Amino acid sequence: MTTLVIGANGQIGRQLCALAHDAGLAIRAMVRDPDQVAWFEARGIPxxxxxxxxxxxxxxxxxxxxVFTAGSGPHTGPDKTLLIDLHGAMRAVDLAAERGLRRFVMVSALRAEDPQAAPEKLRPYMAAKRAADAYLAASPVPRVILKPGRLTDAPASGRVATSLAEAGGDNTVSRANVARVLCHLLQARELVDRDIHLLDGERPIAEALN
Known part of the structure; x- marks a missing residue:
């Protein structure tokens, strides 16, 4: 069982690949720049x-x-948002369907459900995420759509919440916790066809997701 991580060189992607490799999972990192390969190969990650x-x-x-954890990034325009966060994700879904992949794990965003509720500059990104999520959900590919809140660089606590109410209204989650949740999902292969909101919280990851 080999998992392709699209967006492996991102802040979440790198952490996920390292965690999955350490857990003995077969991971392949997809990177855009040949210069990015060395970081993964130095750690034994194809x-x-x-x-x-x-x-x-x-x-x-x-x-x-x-696992789709790619993103156009905060310093690009709406053109890259369309090409990567929307069209790139849709093309990945099409390939997954053609090849009969057993699961597609999409890293989306909490506000993707209501782009108008997001800050104005983030609305095109959230709209792209919402459309990509809907495209995946309508496909024949078994899926998990993970919807993290506002990302932070706090260290991993290993404890999360799956709703704003449970998180006490705090809409943040650390990238490190997102990576840990993704690693858990790769090991919990029975989890399919679920949308999961993700925030920092008090419950252990396995308890919150299972």
């Missing part, structure tokens, strides 16, 4: 160079499931 804006079908060869 990496493949592919671009969401180009041909990336080869990256899925031999993979059984996919």
């Amino acid at each position: 990496a493949v160079v592919a671009d969401l804006e180009g041909d990336f079908a080869h990256a899925l060869e031999g993979c059984d499931e996919l």
Whole structure:
């Protein structure tokens, strides 16, 4: 069972790949720049160079499931949001369906359910995420859509909440906790066809998700 991580060189992606590798899971990191390969290979993590804006079908060869944690980033315009966060995600869903992947884990966003509720500059991103989530949910591919709150660089606590009410209204979650949750999902293969809101909280990850 091999999992392709699209967006592996991002802040969440790197942490996920390291955690999954340490847990003995078969991971393949998809990166856009050949210079990014060395970080993964130094840690014994196989990496493949592919671009969401180009041909990336080869990256899925031999993979059984996919984690999509790619993003256009905060310093790009709406054009990259459309090409990566929306069209790139949709193309990944199409490839997963064509190849009969057993699961697609999408890293979305809490406010994607209501883009108008997000800060104005984030609304195109949230709208793209909402559309990509809907496209995945309508596909035949078994899915988990993870919807983290506002991301922080706090250390991993290993404790989360799955609703704003449970989190006491705090809409934040650390990238480190998101990576830990993703690693748990890769080991909990029975979890499919679920949308999961994710915030920092008080429950252990396994308890909150299972």
